[in-house]
Every structure is written in structure tokens, then in C-alpha cells.
Amino acid sequence: MGCQNYQSKIESNVDVATKLKQQAFQSPLAYDLIESLTVEVGPRLTGSEKDRLAVQWVERKLNTLGFDKVYKEAVEVPVWNRGAAKAEVIAPFQQPLVITALGGSIGTPQKGIQANIIRFKTLDALKAASITDVKGKIVFIDHKTQKTVTGAGYGETVSGRSKGAIVAAEKGAVAILIRSIGTDSDRMAHTGIMKYVDGIQKIPAAAMSNPDADLINAMLQREPIITLSLNMSSARKGVAQSFNVIAEVTGQQKPDEIVLISAHLDSWDEGTGALDDGAGVAIVTAAAKLIQDLPKKPARTIRLVLFAAEEVGIVGAKAYIKAHEKELGQHYIAAESDFGAGLIYQLDLNVSKQAFHELHRQLNPMASNGVKQGNNTAHGGPDVSIFPSRGIPVASLRQNGFDYFNYHHTPNDTLDKIDPKKLQQNVAAYAQFAYLMAQSTSQLRPMKSKQ
Amino acid sequence: MGCQNYQSKIESNVDVATKLKQQAFQSPLAYDLIESLTVEVGPRLTGSEKDRLAVQWVERKLNTLGFDKVYKEAVEVPVWNRGAAKAEVIAPFQQPLVITALGGSIGTPQKGIQANIIRFKTLDALKAASITDVKGKIVFIDHKTQKTVTGAGYGETVSGRSKGAIVAAEKGAVAILIRSIGTDSDRMAHTGIMKYVDGIQKIPAAAMSNPDADLINAMLQREPIITLSLNMSSARKGVAQSFNVIAEVTGQQKPDEIVLISAHLDSWDEGTGALDDGAGVAIVTAAAKLIQDLPKKPARTIRLVLFAAEEVGIVGAKAYIKAHEKELGQHYIAAESDFGAGLIYQLDLNVSKQAFHELHRQLNPMASNGVKQGNNTAHGGPDVSIFPSRGIPVASLRQNGFDYFNYHHTPNDTLDKIDPKKLQQNVAAYAQFAYLMAQSTSQLRPMKSKQ
Structure with missing residues (x-):
């Protein structure tokens, strides 16, 4: 495409990104999702009855939200009793x-x-x-x-x-x-x-x-x-079945290319899993929903993955890689929200050197939401940290985690620790990131860390 | 005594009060006492084995500190198992x-x-x-x-x-x-x-x-x-014997008149009773110790009372009143530290109207320690709150309790919640208060609230 068109496309992406941010700050969806998950399900230890309820809960929510596709993929998980x-x-x-x-x-x-x-x-x-x-x-x-x-x-x-x-x-x-x-x-x-x-x-x-x-x-x-x-x-109790639950916003021009945003659905059992990782589930779901509701869908598909069994060894992510072996080449980029609900202050990437510089301009709309451009050595979050070794570019939307480890993995991981305003900033950041990446014209591979 | 003498006595009291404050801020004693109590005894539920250990602990400490008198008085207390x-x-x-x-x-x-x-x-x-x-x-x-x-x-x-x-x-x-x-x-x-x-x-x-x-x-x-x-x-398990533990700095001119400073030794069982009321025990003990070590003892006796069984209904205080029935008229004034280890910002009294005004001048040295003069409607702290009805004047050294009820009666009542500097300010305030009251020439009875 010519320079004129390219320029106008950038501007149009900026307009959409601006709108996504405005909508994120008007939407109570993310907080409502955490509230619902923590009140109606609560703790959801991998392989437990509550884990099964959480899968049902999220399937119901994703269907209600009207995503283009909602499906789940079985994962064999270990069972443990506290x-x-x-x-x-x-x-x-x-x-x-x-x-x-x-x-x-x-x-x-x-x-x-x-x-x-x-x-x-x-x-x-x-x-x-x-x-x-x-x-x-x-x-x-x-x-x-x-x-x-x-x-x-x-x-x-x-x-x-x-x-x-x-x-x-x-x-x-x-x-x-x-x-x-x-x-x-x-x-x-x-x-x-x-x-x-x-x-x-x-x-x-x-x-x-x-x-x-x-x-x-x-x-x-x-x-x-x-x-x-x-x-x-405490005792180990064999294995059970859980699920990675997936929803998609189908891309308009390149539906087979995937921008993956994710979180994990399982939690430890002593709190209600509000910060870890109810927040992540809510942030990426609410972000994908904003894109689902756009009048014009982005070029690539947005795939929302809510992984099973992260806490017990990123078991769901490993199963995902196995199940999607043939499709890994079509994963454009992946990110995961799994660090609570603090403000996002920086976007790190793990992409090709040229793309890293190109993306600075393309992702510039995120700056007005407080997200500055970071380095090119992102790991992408616990589940997607295994993606780069399979050639998949990743991004880390870095959250302020100063208080996160006060509550992490304790009974104190409860809803009252979530600030709804900060949650909205996270939703805005993920919505902008996912949309702009789904529209990007840059070649992200081979990644710098693999060069 | 003539006006000249009176004036010089006031000045001398001011000098001593100033020295007591300086010494309080140089002494690690109060913090060391809480540390020792919480580490070597820990939780000390009324009537439990730990309650008995706490009594032994405090007797040993008071004897080691060299008070003029150390003794204990039996109290029948209820026993309860959590x-x-x-x-x-x-x-x-x-x-x-x-x-x-x-x-x-x-x-x-x-x-x-x-x-x-x-x-x-x-x-x-x-x-x-x-x-x-x-x-x-x-x-x-x-x-x-x-x-x-x-x-x-x-x-x-x-x-x-x-x-x-x-x-x-x-x-x-x-x-x-x-x-x-x-x-x-x-x-x-x-x-x-x-x-x-x-x-x-x-x-x-x-x-x-x-x-x-x-x-x-x-x-x-x-x-x-x-x-x-x-x-x-949980279950009630009858009664057991505990003790009010008492130490005294014998007064020089009026040994039978008593300035009583107090705290309670028992605690709830889920924390280590650092704030409630390890802090109080340490503050009043360290304050009395500063007076014990003065080159010239004050006129009245300082009586340090560490009450049993406050938490379960000020049982120790009621026993004290009973045991000291004949001596109640010689209690010049009483106070209790039982509100954690926050800074003392105000001194409230419950004394005669005339004394209230006289004491403003006499207690003025406390101002430089951040303690302003308050009202004349003090209740004096939980244990000594029953003293005014028996005609005994009381004072409340009011602490900043903004965070106190974050930790109160929970497992979180532990040593790390204590700020050693704030503790020293409390010691200074109690030492000044006790000394100045032991020297006071004012007639505190009948109290305003009884007039």
C-alpha cells in the first residue's frame, strides 16, 4: 500500500484505540466479572469441584458476552488436597x-x-x-x-x-x-x-x-x-480433567492469524482468587469484548485463552501448545495478564528488531493510558512464557506489583483488594494492545532473542 | 510552704521530667520487654498454662529490674478453650x-x-x-x-x-x-x-x-x-488461679499514697499479644523503672499493676478493688496503657475542678513530648475504668489508635506491629505523668464527674 494509505490506516487505528480506551473507562464489566467469579465460584483449585464450576461459569459468561466463537479444550491436571x-x-x-x-x-x-x-x-x-x-x-x-x-x-x-x-x-x-x-x-x-x-x-x-x-x-x-x-x-490425589476455555473475535482480513491474550482460570484455595488471577481473567475478557463490539473488526483474530492449571505448573499452557502445534506459526503475538490489578506502566516486547522499532509508532496510542514503551526482552507472563521457544512473539504489559506479593497465594486474595479504576486502565491497555497488534503490518518474526 | 519554695519545687519537677523524657528516648527497655514477652511466652490466654508462664515471666523481670517491692495477688479467673x-x-x-x-x-x-x-x-x-x-x-x-x-x-x-x-x-x-x-x-x-x-x-x-x-x-x-x-x-472449662502482679517504687514523703500505672498481662490466644497488651506492660514497666532509678524518689509511691484477666471482663481489676478496699482512699490517681503503641497525643483527667486547672501547669512538661492537655472526663483505660466509681481519680494518656483495630484480637497482633520510637514516646509520657503526679500538691478529690 502507498504511504498515503498507510498513514491514513495508522490514523484510523489511533482513532479506534482512543475509542477503546474511552469505552474501557466507562465499562464496569471487568470488575463485575471478578465480583461474579469470586462470589459465585470463589476458590478454584485445579482439579477440584470448584475448578469444574469455574469452567462452567466462564463458558456461560463468554457465551453471554457474544463472542464469535467460544469453545474449550480438555487438559489433564493433577489433583491435590490441602x-x-x-x-x-x-x-x-x-x-x-x-x-x-x-x-x-x-x-x-x-x-x-x-x-x-x-x-x-x-x-x-x-x-x-x-x-x-x-x-x-x-x-x-x-x-x-x-x-x-x-x-x-x-x-x-x-x-x-x-x-x-x-x-x-x-x-x-x-x-x-x-x-x-x-x-x-x-x-x-x-x-x-x-x-x-x-x-x-x-x-x-x-x-x-x-x-x-x-x-x-x-x-x-x-x-x-x-x-x-x-x-x-495434605495429599496428592491422581489426575482429573479440566479445560482451557477459549473465545474468539474473528479477524476480518486475516482470520487465521492470531493475537492471543490470556489469563488463567484456576486459583489457589485459601483466598477467592480475586487478584490471582480473577483480575487477569476479567481484564482480558473485558478487553476482548470491547473489540468484539467494534463496528469494524480488526484484520487478525483476537483469541482469548483462559488457561487451566497455571498454578500447578502451567499445565494448561503446555496442553495448549500441544493441541495447537500445527497452528503455532499463525500466532502473531501473545500476552498474559497474571500480576494482579495494579496499573500497567510499560509494554515490553519480544519481537524482531525491525518490528520493535516499527511497533513503537504503532503502539503509541497506549502512551496516553500511561503505558510507556519498554524493552525487547519480554517473557509474556507465566503461561505464555513457553511460547517464545516455539517461535511465537510475546508482549508483557507490565503492571505495578508493589503490593501484589502482600496478598499473593494467601487467604487475603479477595475482592476488596481490587481497585475498579485501575482495572479499567488495564482493560484499556489490553484492548488497545490487542487491537493495534491485530491491525499491525509489521513482521514480528524472527524474534530478537532468537536471532 | 511559701511561694518561693513552691516555685522552686515546680522547677525541680520540670528538671526531673525533662531528664525522664531524655532517658526514655535512650532506653531500649520497653521494646526489649515486649520482644521477650512475645518470644518467650507468646499468647497468654487467661487461665491457660501460658498465663501462668506470663506471671512467672513478669515476676522475674520486675525482680531483675530492682523495684522496691514486687508481689502478686491471686485472682480466680474463668478458663475457656478456643x-x-x-x-x-x-x-x-x-x-x-x-x-x-x-x-x-x-x-x-x-x-x-x-x-x-x-x-x-x-x-x-x-x-x-x-x-x-x-x-x-x-x-x-x-x-x-x-x-x-x-x-x-x-x-x-x-x-x-x-x-x-x-x-x-x-x-x-x-x-x-x-x-x-x-x-x-x-x-x-x-x-x-x-x-x-x-x-x-x-x-x-x-x-x-x-x-x-x-x-x-x-x-x-x-x-x-x-x-x-x-x-x-470451643468450651468453658471452669475456673483457675491467675495473679495481678505488682511492683512499687516507694514514695519518700507520702509512701502510703499511690500513683497507680497499669496494663494487663493476659492476651487473646491467636496473636502473641504484642499490641494488646504487651505494649502496655512494657510502657508502664519501663516508665516505673525510670522513676525507680532516679537519684531522689518522688513523694508518693508509684504502684505498677499488671492486671490478670482483663480480656475476659476486667476480672483482675475487680479483684484488685476487692483486695485493696481499705486502701482505695489512698489511691491518688490511676491510669492504664491498653491501646497499643501509637503516639500519645493528649492527657485527659477525671479530677476535681480546681485540680484540673492546677494540673495543667504541673503537667506542662508533657507538652514537649507531644502530649497536650485534654478534658476532665477521662475513664482511665479498661481496668481502671471502675476506679472512679470508688472515688479514685483517673487519667487517660490518649494514644493514636488509627491502626489499632486493624490488628486487635487477631493473629496479626505480633511484634512487627510495634514501632520502638513510638514506644519510647509512650514511656516518656507515662514516666513524666507518674512522677509529676507523685509530686503534685493538688487535691484531686472529689472528682468533677462525681460533683
């Missing part, structure tokens, strides 16, 4: 602790475990420890999560949660109890997935609240030997 | 609730209670309801506590907690579940004492967290009939 988790210090000073089982952990024997603790500042410190020191003890990883806008603090500590039980068991520990991967000072423990590997003993794993970790430290200053009693009835 | 408390909505949408038993509540039958709820905005609304409406239901009092510096919001809602079970049972309710008397948005319920009266059926009583009360309201907007399942194993 059960009860109790711990107390029994010496030198008897004190009950507030703990929660880490997701996927086995339980203790019914009579519980009594053992002395051994404290490590980090997972790396545990890795460096001798078997002699660790054997027969309860490992305590005491790594404090720093509060940051980007969530970088979480990245520094989360491996202690996910891999701690493996490293501890290799050295003969009988259980592991970590300082919560959370930035709050509430007496509430943060759950989250942990892993075992074949061939290494499975040991029970739990997290204690930050004030409880402080308490243990205060005791350690008085007395090197601290004895804990731990009793957990 | 047990477990579980609730869930079973219709129209199944959701678990976060609840806690109210102090003193009986449990449910072992198989639990299933019933529909009936919501009331306030205790008064429940009082106005008909038996027909309430009979067979679980009463839900949904009174939100407003956040205020003075704690006035708590005063407006707390009767729903203390008296709700009586009013509900009179109308045939099978249980009562209130919105927590707390100003936070944490998914954590606030406990606190509740009452029964003879001749009215005892029904189980619990509180739900604020987010849970919001959840119930959101369900009520969809569906008028909400069915709850409630299971509690």
Missing part, C-alpha cells in the same frame, strides 16, 4: 506457628514429625550445606522477599519454595518449612507450587508467615536448638 | 468462611449447625426484630467498624460482639456470627469476649473477617436465602 497443616515450636519456648502446606506437598505421618530445625538464609546456602548438618532435621529457609514494583523480589526467593524440598531431601531432611514468599507482615502464610523429582525422597513442605519466621529468628538468638512439631494431612 | 471453628456457606454458592470463636462462647453440637442466616445492620436492628423472623436462624450482625484515631468506631460496634448472643438467643436464634469488630480488610477474624446471662439460652458465637462479611453481602444481593454450616468446639 488438608490441615499445624506446626508449633515445642522447645525452647512453646508457641503455635501459622503455616500453610505448599501446593503438591505430601502430608506427614499421622502422628506428625518432631525434629530440630536448621536455618538457611537462602536455597543456595542449603545447597552448600553438608548432609551431616541437615540429616534428620526440618530445613528452614529464611529468605525474605523484597517489595518491588516489578516483582523482582519474588524471582529471587521463589526457588526456595519450588525446589527447596528436593534439595533438603537430598541431604536427608525430614521436612521443609520456609519463610513465606510474600512481602507482607500479616500472620498469614503464602502457599504456591512445590516440586518433587523421581528418585529423591518426598518430604512434607510448608510455609510459615513472616511474623512466624521473625519469631523463630528471635528464638534462635537465644538458643541454637529449636524443636518443631509438624502435622500435615 | 477449640476449632469452621463455617461455610452451603447455599446458594458453596464457599468456606474465615471465622473465629468469640471468647467465652460455647461450641456447637458435634455435628454442627446448619441454618439460614438473617442479617442485621446493627445490634439495635436485631433488638427491634421479631421472634418470628429470627427463630431457628443464625443471626449475622453486619456492623462495620469505622477507623478513627480515638477508637470511637470500636465503641459503636463492640456491643454487637459482647451482647449479640443474648439478644439473638432471646429471639430464638441458633447461633450468631458477626462481622469482625475490626477496621482492616484482612481475611482474619477478630475475637473478643462475649457474654451470656442466666436464664437465656447459650448459643455459639463467632466473628467472620471483613472480606467474608462482604462476601455474604454480595450473595445476599443475589439471593435472600443463605444457608450456613457452622461447627465449633
